[in-house]
Amino acid sequence: EAGVAQSPRYKIIEKRQSVAFWCNPISGHATLYWYQQILGQGPKLLIQFQNNGVVDDSQLPKDRFSAERLKGVDSTLKIQPAKLEDSAVYLCASRPGLAGSDTQYFGPGTRLTVL
């Protein structure tokens, strides 16, 4: 079974530029998450999708971050414009459904450096 795929793996941009990340979850997984992991910290949830609908985006900085999962499969996360403090690893994860005990499966992440 293929895992969660993310691209690109690394991205370097200058502040005020735009950037987009892509995630393809495990086939059949209805729930998809985007996390931000700043160096030395645990992952922080940005947004959760159930199929193509947003379940929780309360911690997403909506003035600059946006995300979509139009067909309920793959997803994109965009930052526009980027700030220095956005430098982090952006992790995508998926789960089969919403049951409490279901395991999350993580992709390898995209490491963003904002100069």
Place this chain on the structure above:
Amino acid sequence: AQSVTQLGSHVSVSEGALVLLRCNYSSSVPPYLFWYVQYPNQGLQLLLKYTTGATLVKGINGFEAEFKKSETSFHLTKPSAHMSDAAEYFCAVRMNGQNFVFGPGTRLSVLP
């Protein structure tokens, strides 16, 4: 709001020694509990999880964790550390209907 604490941001052990990584959570109602490992430049990989039933949970790579409700703890142990265990370890909790909350992580170093 749910919170997770991991005592010790960095733990060093000798190869062959006991590994003990601590995790405490804040909920009065037992949540679902998880331990993840993260190797450099990789995503998080599930080591083990507690949902219901037996409080001692065995995971991959010889790790195990014990859920102690009275102490609101879910400490991770391994009897004998191996060099390949060097990584970052994250404890996470989830209440039903809520999202995952991760601890700050503990970096494990294994000395030869």
